[in-house]
Amino acid sequence: MMIRPTIAQATLRAITRPAAGSSIPARAILLAPALASSSRSFSSTPSILKKNKGPNVKSPKQKIRATEDDEAGANDDPGAGEVVISEVIEKTAAKIEKAVHWAKAVIFEGVERGRGRVTPALLDSVRVSLPDAPGQCHLNAVASITTKGNALYVEVWDTDATKHVESAIHQANLPGISPQKTGANTLKIPILRPTTEQRAEILRSLANTVEGAKQQIRMARTDGFKHLGGRKSNGTEEVQKLVDEASKDLDGQMVLAKKEFEKA
Template sequence: MSLRFALTRAAATVSVATRPVVRPLARAAVGAPSPRTFTSTSSLLKKAAKGGKAGKNDRPEKAEKAGKGKGKGKDKDADADAGLTAEERDSVIDKTKEKITKSTDWAKGLVFEGVERGRGRVSPAVLDSIKVTLPDQGGVPLNQVASVTVRSNALFVDVWEPSALKHVESAINKANLPGLSPMRDGAGIKIPVPKPSGEVRTSILKSIHETVEAAKNQIRVARTDGLKALGGRGEDGTDDVQEIVDKATGELDKLVVTAKKELEKA
Protein backbone atom coordinates (compact mmCIF):
# COMPACT_ATOMS: atom_id res chain seq x y z
CA MET A 1 0.00 0.00 0.00
CA SER A 2 1.41 3.32 -0.99
CA LEU A 3 1.75 6.21 1.40
CA ARG A 4 -0.79 8.37 -0.54
CA PHE A 5 -3.50 5.69 -0.36
CA ALA A 6 -3.01 5.26 3.38
CA LEU A 7 -3.41 8.97 4.09
CA THR A 8 -6.61 9.22 1.98
CA ARG A 9 -8.26 6.31 3.84
CA ALA A 10 -7.39 7.75 7.23
CA ALA A 11 -8.97 11.09 6.33
CA ALA A 12 -12.21 9.40 5.27
CA THR A 13 -12.41 7.50 8.57
CA VAL A 14 -12.02 10.69 10.62
CA SER A 15 -14.74 12.45 8.57
CA VAL A 16 -17.27 9.70 9.27
CA ALA A 17 -16.46 9.60 12.98
CA THR A 18 -16.90 13.34 13.50
CA ARG A 19 -20.20 13.76 11.50
CA PRO A 20 -23.02 14.94 13.81
CA VAL A 21 -25.81 12.50 14.48
CA VAL A 22 -29.18 13.84 13.27
CA ARG A 23 -32.17 12.38 15.21
CA PRO A 24 -35.77 12.72 14.00
CA LEU A 25 -37.92 15.22 15.90
CA ALA A 26 -40.53 13.78 18.23
CA ARG A 27 -44.10 14.04 16.86
CA ALA A 28 -46.48 16.19 18.78
CA ALA A 29 -48.95 14.21 20.87
CA VAL A 30 -52.31 13.87 19.21
CA GLY A 31 -55.04 15.85 20.97
CA ALA A 32 -52.68 17.84 23.19
CA PRO A 33 -54.28 21.04 24.47
CA SER A 34 -53.25 24.24 22.80
CA PRO A 35 -51.77 27.00 24.95
CA ARG A 36 -54.53 29.15 26.62
CA THR A 37 -54.70 32.71 25.48
CA PHE A 38 -56.17 35.67 27.42
CA THR A 39 -57.76 38.77 26.01
CA SER A 40 -56.39 41.92 27.50
CA THR A 41 -58.65 44.57 29.04
CA SER A 42 -57.48 47.09 26.48
CA SER A 43 -58.60 44.86 23.61
CA LEU A 44 -62.00 44.46 25.28
CA LEU A 45 -62.37 48.18 25.55
CA LYS A 46 -61.53 48.50 21.87
CA LYS A 47 -64.15 45.89 21.01
CA ALA A 48 -66.71 47.64 23.17
CA ALA A 49 -65.95 50.93 21.48
CA LYS A 50 -66.40 49.29 18.07
CA GLY A 51 -69.54 47.46 19.16
CA GLY A 52 -67.78 44.12 18.98
CA LYS A 53 -68.91 41.06 20.89
CA ALA A 54 -66.49 39.69 23.44
CA GLY A 55 -65.95 36.02 24.13
CA LYS A 56 -67.10 33.88 27.01
CA ASN A 57 -63.84 34.41 28.89
CA ASP A 58 -64.11 38.19 28.81
CA ARG A 59 -64.62 38.96 32.47
CA PRO A 60 -65.13 42.72 32.08
CA GLU A 61 -68.17 42.08 29.85
CA LYS A 62 -69.57 39.61 32.35
CA ALA A 63 -69.34 42.26 35.00
CA GLU A 64 -71.04 44.70 32.66
CA LYS A 65 -73.87 42.24 31.98
CA ALA A 66 -74.25 41.58 35.67
CA GLY A 67 -74.47 45.31 36.26
CA LYS A 68 -77.14 45.64 33.60
CA GLY A 69 -79.15 42.80 35.08
CA LYS A 70 -78.96 44.35 38.51
CA GLY A 71 -80.09 47.66 37.11
CA LYS A 72 -83.10 46.03 35.45
CA GLY A 73 -84.06 44.45 38.73
CA LYS A 74 -83.97 47.84 40.40
CA ASP A 75 -86.11 49.30 37.65
CA LYS A 76 -88.70 46.57 38.16
CA ASP A 77 -88.70 47.15 41.89
CA ALA A 78 -89.10 50.86 41.31
CA ASP A 79 -92.07 50.23 39.02
CA ALA A 80 -93.62 47.88 41.56
CA ASP A 81 -93.18 50.42 44.35
CA ALA A 82 -94.45 53.30 42.25
CA GLY A 83 -97.82 54.71 43.40
CA LEU A 84 -100.83 55.70 41.35
CA THR A 85 -100.48 58.04 38.43
CA ALA A 86 -101.77 61.58 38.83
CA GLU A 87 -104.78 60.72 36.68
CA GLU A 88 -105.64 57.63 38.73
CA ARG A 89 -105.21 59.55 41.96
CA ASP A 90 -107.52 62.34 40.79
CA SER A 91 -110.09 59.74 39.75
CA VAL A 92 -110.10 58.19 43.24
CA ILE A 93 -110.47 61.61 44.86
CA ASP A 94 -113.33 62.58 42.53
CA LYS A 95 -115.21 59.34 43.18
CA THR A 96 -114.77 59.73 46.93
CA LYS A 97 -115.99 63.32 46.76
CA GLU A 98 -119.00 62.22 44.72
CA LYS A 99 -120.00 59.66 47.36
CA ILE A 100 -119.55 62.15 50.18
CA THR A 101 -121.51 64.85 48.35
CA LYS A 102 -124.34 62.41 47.70
CA SER A 103 -124.56 61.51 51.40
CA THR A 104 -124.43 65.16 52.42
CA ASP A 105 -127.16 66.21 49.98
CA TRP A 106 -129.36 63.34 51.14
CA ALA A 107 -129.07 64.51 54.74
CA LYS A 108 -129.67 68.16 53.82
CA GLY A 109 -132.90 67.23 52.05
CA LEU A 110 -134.27 65.32 55.02
CA VAL A 111 -133.25 68.04 57.47
CA PHE A 112 -135.01 70.65 55.33
CA GLU A 113 -138.16 68.53 55.28
CA GLY A 114 -138.01 68.14 59.06
CA VAL A 115 -137.64 71.86 59.64
CA GLU A 116 -140.57 72.56 57.31
CA ARG A 117 -142.75 70.15 59.26
CA GLY A 118 -141.61 71.67 62.53
CA ARG A 119 -142.63 75.11 61.32
CA GLY A 120 -146.05 73.82 60.41
CA ARG A 121 -145.59 74.61 56.74
CA VAL A 122 -147.34 72.38 54.25
CA SER A 123 -145.02 71.44 51.38
CA PRO A 124 -144.91 68.48 48.98
CA ALA A 125 -141.17 68.38 49.65
CA VAL A 126 -142.01 66.66 52.94
CA LEU A 127 -142.58 63.45 50.96
CA ASP A 128 -139.59 63.73 48.60
CA SER A 129 -137.53 61.12 50.44
CA ILE A 130 -140.21 58.41 50.27
CA LYS A 131 -139.66 55.46 47.95
CA VAL A 132 -142.42 53.04 46.99
CA THR A 133 -141.69 49.34 46.62
CA LEU A 134 -143.60 47.90 43.67
CA PRO A 135 -143.76 44.18 42.82
CA ASP A 136 -142.41 44.60 39.30
CA GLN A 137 -140.11 47.63 39.73
CA GLY A 138 -138.63 47.57 43.21
CA GLY A 139 -138.13 50.85 45.05
CA VAL A 140 -139.05 53.96 43.05
CA PRO A 141 -139.45 57.61 44.14
CA LEU A 142 -142.99 58.60 45.10
CA ASN A 143 -143.13 61.27 42.39
CA GLN A 144 -142.83 58.53 39.74
CA VAL A 145 -146.09 56.84 40.73
CA ALA A 146 -148.14 59.73 42.15
CA SER A 147 -148.51 63.49 42.33
CA VAL A 148 -148.56 65.48 45.59
CA THR A 149 -150.57 68.67 46.02
CA VAL A 150 -151.41 71.01 48.91
CA ARG A 151 -155.02 71.80 49.89
CA SER A 152 -155.65 73.82 53.01
CA ASN A 153 -153.49 72.28 55.73
CA ALA A 154 -153.16 68.86 54.15
CA LEU A 155 -151.19 66.99 51.51
CA PHE A 156 -153.05 64.97 48.91
CA VAL A 157 -151.32 62.10 47.14
CA ASP A 158 -153.01 61.17 43.86
CA VAL A 159 -151.83 57.70 42.82
CA TRP A 160 -151.85 57.17 39.07
CA GLU A 161 -152.37 53.40 39.07
CA PRO A 162 -155.02 51.96 41.42
CA SER A 163 -152.94 48.81 41.88
CA ALA A 164 -150.14 50.92 43.37
CA LEU A 165 -152.32 52.64 45.97
CA LYS A 166 -151.71 50.14 48.77
CA HIS A 167 -147.96 50.20 48.11
CA VAL A 168 -147.88 54.01 48.28
CA GLU A 169 -149.84 54.03 51.53
CA SER A 170 -147.50 51.41 53.00
CA ALA A 171 -144.42 53.43 52.00
CA ILE A 172 -145.76 56.61 53.64
CA ASN A 173 -146.59 54.76 56.85
CA LYS A 174 -143.15 53.11 56.97
CA ALA A 175 -141.50 56.53 56.58
CA ASN A 176 -142.81 57.28 60.09
CA LEU A 177 -142.86 61.04 59.54
CA PRO A 178 -143.33 62.79 62.91
CA GLY A 179 -146.75 64.40 63.30
CA LEU A 180 -148.14 63.04 60.01
CA SER A 181 -150.88 60.41 59.82
CA PRO A 182 -151.86 59.38 56.27
CA MET A 183 -155.40 58.15 55.53
CA ARG A 184 -157.28 56.87 52.50
CA ASP A 185 -159.25 59.48 50.58
CA GLY A 186 -161.06 57.86 47.68
CA ALA A 187 -158.47 56.86 45.07
CA GLY A 188 -155.76 58.81 46.85
CA ILE A 189 -154.22 59.50 50.23
CA LYS A 190 -154.76 62.51 52.48
CA ILE A 191 -152.12 63.60 54.98
CA PRO A 192 -153.27 66.32 57.41
CA VAL A 193 -150.45 68.60 58.55
CA PRO A 194 -151.43 69.97 61.97
CA LYS A 195 -149.55 72.72 63.72
CA PRO A 196 -146.68 70.91 65.41
CA SER A 197 -146.61 70.69 69.17
CA GLY A 198 -143.48 70.88 71.28
CA GLU A 199 -143.43 67.10 71.45
CA VAL A 200 -143.59 66.82 67.67
CA ARG A 201 -140.75 69.31 67.23
CA THR A 202 -138.64 67.34 69.71
CA SER A 203 -139.33 64.19 67.73
CA ILE A 204 -138.39 65.97 64.50
CA LEU A 205 -135.12 67.21 66.00
CA LYS A 206 -134.29 63.68 67.13
CA SER A 207 -134.98 62.43 63.61
CA ILE A 208 -132.66 65.12 62.23
CA HIS A 209 -129.83 64.00 64.54
CA GLU A 210 -130.29 60.39 63.41
CA THR A 211 -130.28 61.44 59.76
CA VAL A 212 -127.06 63.43 60.13
CA GLU A 213 -125.36 60.60 62.00
CA ALA A 214 -126.35 58.15 59.26
CA ALA A 215 -124.85 60.52 56.67
CA LYS A 216 -121.62 60.76 58.68
CA ASN A 217 -121.37 56.97 58.75
CA GLN A 218 -121.69 56.91 54.98
CA ILE A 219 -118.97 59.57 54.75
CA ARG A 220 -116.66 57.48 56.96
CA VAL A 221 -117.15 54.49 54.69
CA ALA A 222 -116.36 56.63 51.64
CA ARG A 223 -113.22 57.96 53.34
CA THR A 224 -112.03 54.45 54.23
CA ASP A 225 -112.56 53.25 50.66
CA GLY A 226 -110.80 56.31 49.28
CA LEU A 227 -107.74 55.99 51.53
CA LYS A 228 -107.47 52.29 50.71
CA ALA A 229 -107.61 52.99 46.97
CA LEU A 230 -104.85 55.59 47.36
CA GLY A 231 -102.57 53.14 49.16
CA GLY A 232 -103.21 54.04 52.79
CA ARG A 233 -102.64 56.97 55.09
CA GLY A 234 -99.77 59.26 54.20
CA GLU A 235 -99.92 58.56 50.47
CA ASP A 236 -100.46 61.29 47.89
CA GLY A 237 -104.07 62.41 47.74
CA THR A 238 -105.08 61.27 51.24
CA ASP A 239 -104.91 64.83 52.56
CA ASP A 240 -107.33 65.88 49.82
CA VAL A 241 -109.76 63.15 50.85
CA GLN A 242 -109.55 64.15 54.50
CA GLU A 243 -110.15 67.78 53.57
CA ILE A 244 -113.35 66.80 51.72
CA VAL A 245 -114.47 64.73 54.72
CA ASP A 246 -113.82 67.54 57.19
CA LYS A 247 -115.71 70.03 55.06
CA ALA A 248 -118.74 67.75 54.69
CA THR A 249 -118.97 66.83 58.37
CA GLY A 250 -118.57 70.49 59.29
CA GLU A 251 -121.52 71.40 57.05
CA LEU A 252 -123.67 68.70 58.64
CA ASP A 253 -122.81 69.87 62.16
CA LYS A 254 -123.79 73.45 61.26
CA LEU A 255 -126.98 72.12 59.69
CA VAL A 256 -128.05 70.51 62.95
CA VAL A 257 -127.39 73.73 64.87
CA THR A 258 -129.42 75.76 62.37
CA ALA A 259 -132.29 73.24 62.38
CA LYS A 260 -132.46 73.31 66.16
CA LYS A 261 -132.66 77.12 66.19
CA GLU A 262 -135.41 77.12 63.56
CA LEU A 263 -137.47 74.54 65.45
CA GLU A 264 -137.12 76.49 68.69
CA LYS A 265 -138.49 79.60 66.97
CA ALA A 266 -141.48 77.74 65.46
Protein backbone atom coordinates in the same frame (compact mmCIF):
# COMPACT_ATOMS: atom_id res chain seq x y z
CA MET B 1 4.03 37.12 8.67
CA MET B 2 0.46 36.99 7.46
CA ILE B 3 -2.34 37.07 10.10
CA ARG B 4 -5.41 35.08 9.23
CA PRO B 5 -8.76 36.66 10.08
CA THR B 6 -10.84 34.94 12.67
CA ILE B 7 -14.10 33.22 11.79
CA ALA B 8 -16.09 36.10 13.32
CA GLN B 9 -14.22 38.70 11.33
CA ALA B 10 -14.71 36.73 8.13
CA THR B 11 -18.41 36.43 8.77
CA LEU B 12 -18.76 40.16 9.48
CA ARG B 13 -16.97 41.03 6.24
CA ALA B 14 -19.27 38.74 4.29
CA ILE B 15 -22.35 40.33 5.74
CA THR B 16 -21.21 43.91 5.36
CA ARG B 17 -19.94 43.46 1.82
CA PRO B 18 -22.72 44.48 -0.59
CA ALA B 19 -23.66 42.09 -3.25
CA ALA B 20 -22.67 42.76 -6.79
CA GLY B 21 -25.00 45.21 -8.44
CA SER B 22 -26.79 46.04 -5.18
CA SER B 23 -27.33 49.66 -4.16
CA ILE B 24 -28.41 48.91 -0.56
CA PRO B 25 -25.78 50.08 1.89
CA ALA B 26 -24.36 47.63 4.36
CA ARG B 27 -25.80 49.54 7.36
CA ALA B 28 -29.33 49.11 6.01
CA ILE B 29 -28.84 45.35 5.90
CA LEU B 30 -27.82 45.32 9.53
CA LEU B 31 -30.74 47.51 10.62
CA ALA B 32 -33.45 45.69 8.70
CA PRO B 33 -34.00 42.93 11.27
CA ALA B 34 -34.22 45.50 14.07
CA LEU B 35 -36.86 47.56 12.19
CA ALA B 36 -38.86 44.47 11.45
CA SER B 37 -38.91 43.44 15.08
CA SER B 38 -39.82 46.96 16.29
CA SER B 39 -42.99 47.01 14.13
CA ARG B 40 -44.69 44.53 16.45
CA SER B 41 -47.16 46.01 18.98
CA PHE B 42 -46.26 45.58 22.61
CA SER B 43 -48.71 43.86 24.97
CA SER B 44 -48.19 42.81 28.55
CA THR B 45 -51.02 40.23 28.35
CA PRO B 46 -49.83 36.72 27.61
CA SER B 47 -51.16 35.42 24.35
CA ILE B 48 -52.65 32.39 26.09
CA LEU B 49 -54.97 34.67 28.11
CA LYS B 50 -56.19 36.66 25.13
CA LYS B 51 -59.73 35.84 23.91
CA ASN B 52 -61.42 36.53 20.69
CA LYS B 53 -64.01 39.21 21.61
CA GLY B 54 -66.73 38.94 19.02
CA PRO B 55 -70.17 40.61 19.01
CA ASN B 56 -72.14 40.47 22.31
CA VAL B 57 -74.68 37.76 21.56
CA LYS B 58 -77.51 37.35 24.10
CA SER B 59 -79.04 34.05 25.00
CA PRO B 60 -82.70 33.41 24.10
CA LYS B 61 -83.75 34.01 27.74
CA GLN B 62 -81.82 37.28 27.85
CA LYS B 63 -83.48 38.39 24.61
CA ILE B 64 -86.97 37.66 25.98
CA ARG B 65 -86.23 39.45 29.25
CA ALA B 66 -84.82 42.49 27.45
CA THR B 67 -87.85 42.65 25.16
CA GLU B 68 -90.26 42.48 28.10
CA ASP B 69 -88.36 45.21 29.94
CA ASP B 70 -88.44 47.45 26.88
CA GLU B 71 -92.18 46.96 26.43
CA ALA B 72 -92.83 47.63 30.11
CA GLY B 73 -90.75 50.77 29.98
CA ALA B 74 -92.56 51.97 26.88
CA ASN B 75 -95.89 51.64 28.69
CA ASP B 76 -94.76 53.59 31.75
CA ASP B 77 -96.65 56.86 32.28
CA PRO B 78 -95.05 59.31 34.72
CA GLY B 79 -98.48 60.82 35.47
CA ALA B 80 -100.33 57.52 35.91
CA GLY B 81 -100.11 57.70 39.71
CA GLU B 82 -101.59 61.19 39.76
CA VAL B 83 -104.47 60.08 37.53
CA VAL B 84 -105.33 57.21 39.89
CA ILE B 85 -105.25 59.53 42.92
CA SER B 86 -107.50 62.02 41.15
CA GLU B 87 -110.01 59.31 40.28
CA VAL B 88 -110.14 58.02 43.86
CA ILE B 89 -110.68 61.54 45.21
CA GLU B 90 -113.47 62.21 42.69
CA LYS B 91 -115.28 58.98 43.56
CA THR B 92 -114.94 59.66 47.28
CA ALA B 93 -116.22 63.21 46.81
CA ALA B 94 -119.25 61.88 44.91
CA LYS B 95 -120.12 59.49 47.75
CA ILE B 96 -119.74 62.25 50.34
CA GLU B 97 -121.85 64.67 48.30
CA LYS B 98 -124.61 62.08 47.96
CA ALA B 99 -124.74 61.55 51.74
CA VAL B 100 -124.79 65.31 52.41
CA HIS B 101 -127.52 65.91 49.83
CA TRP B 102 -129.71 63.23 51.37
CA ALA B 103 -129.26 64.62 54.88
CA LYS B 104 -130.02 68.18 53.78
CA ALA B 105 -133.25 67.06 52.10
CA VAL B 106 -134.40 65.32 55.27
CA ILE B 107 -133.45 68.34 57.40
CA PHE B 108 -135.44 70.64 55.12
CA GLU B 109 -138.49 68.41 55.44
CA GLY B 110 -138.09 68.29 59.21
CA VAL B 111 -137.91 72.07 59.45
CA GLU B 112 -141.05 72.38 57.34
CA ARG B 113 -142.87 69.95 59.60
CA GLY B 114 -141.63 71.77 62.68
CA ARG B 115 -143.06 75.00 61.33
CA GLY B 116 -146.37 73.31 60.62
CA ARG B 117 -146.30 74.25 56.96
CA VAL B 118 -148.31 72.23 54.47
CA THR B 119 -146.13 71.64 51.42
CA PRO B 120 -145.46 68.69 49.08
CA ALA B 121 -141.79 69.02 50.02
CA LEU B 122 -142.65 67.18 53.23
CA LEU B 123 -142.71 63.96 51.20
CA ASP B 124 -139.53 64.53 49.18
CA SER B 125 -137.67 61.72 50.95
CA VAL B 126 -140.32 59.08 50.24
CA ARG B 127 -139.15 56.33 47.87
CA VAL B 128 -141.55 53.76 46.45
CA SER B 129 -140.74 50.15 45.58
CA LEU B 130 -142.91 48.56 42.90
CA PRO B 131 -142.94 44.82 42.19
CA ASP B 132 -142.59 45.25 38.41
CA ALA B 133 -139.90 47.97 38.54
CA PRO B 134 -136.22 47.66 39.50
CA GLY B 135 -135.00 49.63 42.51
CA GLN B 136 -136.93 52.50 44.04
CA CYS B 137 -138.52 55.56 42.49
CA HIS B 138 -139.45 59.00 43.76
CA LEU B 139 -143.02 59.50 44.93
CA ASN B 140 -143.48 62.15 42.24
CA ALA B 141 -142.85 59.47 39.61
CA VAL B 142 -145.99 57.50 40.51
CA ALA B 143 -148.36 60.08 42.01
CA SER B 144 -149.28 63.74 42.19
CA ILE B 145 -149.19 65.66 45.49
CA THR B 146 -151.44 68.64 46.19
CA THR B 147 -152.33 70.73 49.23
CA LYS B 148 -155.77 71.62 50.52
CA GLY B 149 -156.25 73.35 53.83
CA ASN B 150 -154.08 71.65 56.43
CA ALA B 151 -153.68 68.40 54.51
CA LEU B 152 -151.71 66.82 51.69
CA TYR B 153 -153.45 64.74 49.05
CA VAL B 154 -151.58 62.01 47.20
CA GLU B 155 -153.29 60.75 44.05
CA VAL B 156 -151.68 57.57 42.72
CA TRP B 157 -151.89 57.20 38.95
CA ASP B 158 -152.01 53.41 38.98
CA THR B 159 -154.62 52.06 41.38
CA ASP B 160 -152.66 48.84 41.88
CA ALA B 161 -149.69 50.87 43.17
CA THR B 162 -151.69 52.66 45.89
CA LYS B 163 -150.88 50.13 48.60
CA HIS B 164 -147.18 50.35 47.73
CA VAL B 165 -147.26 54.15 47.98
CA GLU B 166 -149.03 54.03 51.33
CA SER B 167 -146.50 51.52 52.63
CA ALA B 168 -143.61 53.69 51.42
CA ILE B 169 -144.93 56.75 53.29
CA HIS B 170 -145.19 54.73 56.51
CA GLN B 171 -141.69 53.30 56.06
CA ALA B 172 -140.24 56.80 55.64
CA ASN B 173 -140.82 57.30 59.40
CA LEU B 174 -141.67 60.98 59.05
CA PRO B 175 -142.87 62.34 62.41
CA GLY B 176 -146.46 63.57 62.26
CA ILE B 177 -147.03 62.05 58.79
CA SER B 178 -149.76 59.39 58.73
CA PRO B 179 -151.56 58.70 55.40
CA GLN B 180 -155.27 57.90 55.35
CA LYS B 181 -156.85 56.15 52.38
CA THR B 182 -159.88 58.09 51.14
CA GLY B 183 -160.37 56.44 47.75
CA ALA B 184 -159.15 53.68 45.47
CA ASN B 185 -156.09 55.71 44.55
CA THR B 186 -156.16 58.71 46.93
CA LEU B 187 -154.35 59.23 50.24
CA LYS B 188 -154.97 62.11 52.65
CA ILE B 189 -152.25 63.23 55.05
CA PRO B 190 -153.41 65.74 57.71
CA ILE B 191 -150.68 68.19 58.69
CA LEU B 192 -151.26 69.60 62.15
CA ARG B 193 -149.14 72.19 63.86
CA PRO B 194 -146.65 70.12 65.85
CA THR B 195 -146.60 70.29 69.60
CA THR B 196 -143.46 70.92 71.63
CA GLU B 197 -143.01 67.19 72.12
CA GLN B 198 -143.42 66.55 68.40
CA ARG B 199 -140.86 69.21 67.52
CA ALA B 200 -138.41 67.64 69.96
CA GLU B 201 -139.05 64.28 68.30
CA ILE B 202 -138.43 65.80 64.88
CA LEU B 203 -135.13 67.26 66.09
CA ARG B 204 -134.04 63.89 67.46
CA SER B 205 -134.94 62.31 64.15
CA LEU B 206 -132.91 64.92 62.27
CA ALA B 207 -129.94 64.38 64.58
CA ASN B 208 -130.08 60.65 63.79
CA THR B 209 -130.23 61.50 60.10
CA VAL B 210 -127.12 63.66 60.36
CA GLU B 211 -125.29 60.94 62.27
CA GLY B 212 -126.27 58.42 59.61
CA ALA B 213 -124.93 60.72 56.91
CA LYS B 214 -121.66 61.15 58.81
CA GLN B 215 -121.38 57.39 59.05
CA GLN B 216 -121.71 57.14 55.28
CA ILE B 217 -119.07 59.86 54.92
CA ARG B 218 -116.67 57.98 57.20
CA MET B 219 -117.24 54.81 55.19
CA ALA B 220 -116.43 56.73 52.01
CA ARG B 221 -113.23 58.00 53.64
CA THR B 222 -112.21 54.49 54.70
CA ASP B 223 -112.82 53.18 51.20
CA GLY B 224 -110.85 56.08 49.71
CA PHE B 225 -107.88 55.53 52.03
CA LYS B 226 -107.89 51.85 51.13
CA HIS B 227 -107.70 52.56 47.39
CA LEU B 228 -104.97 55.17 47.93
CA GLY B 229 -102.81 52.70 49.84
CA GLY B 230 -103.23 53.73 53.48
CA ARG B 231 -103.63 56.71 55.78
CA LYS B 232 -100.20 58.16 54.97
CA SER B 233 -100.44 57.77 51.18
CA ASN B 234 -100.68 60.60 48.67
CA GLY B 235 -104.18 62.00 48.32
CA THR B 236 -105.38 61.15 51.84
CA GLU B 237 -105.10 64.76 52.97
CA GLU B 238 -107.50 65.84 50.21
CA VAL B 239 -109.95 63.10 51.19
CA GLN B 240 -109.80 64.10 54.86
CA LYS B 241 -110.41 67.71 53.87
CA LEU B 242 -113.60 66.67 52.04
CA VAL B 243 -114.75 64.75 55.11
CA ASP B 244 -114.10 67.68 57.45
CA GLU B 245 -115.93 70.14 55.20
CA ALA B 246 -118.95 67.84 54.83
CA SER B 247 -119.19 67.22 58.58
CA LYS B 248 -118.94 70.94 59.27
CA ASP B 249 -121.67 71.61 56.70
CA LEU B 250 -124.05 69.11 58.32
CA ASP B 251 -123.38 70.49 61.79
CA GLY B 252 -124.22 73.95 60.49
CA GLN B 253 -127.48 72.67 59.00
CA MET B 254 -128.50 71.25 62.37
CA VAL B 255 -127.76 74.56 64.09
CA LEU B 256 -130.00 76.37 61.60
CA ALA B 257 -132.74 73.77 62.05
CA LYS B 258 -132.76 74.28 65.82
CA LYS B 259 -133.03 78.04 65.36
CA GLU B 260 -135.99 77.58 63.03
CA PHE B 261 -137.72 75.36 65.57
CA GLU B 262 -137.24 78.01 68.23
CA LYS B 263 -139.06 80.51 66.01
CA ALA B 264 -142.03 78.19 65.47
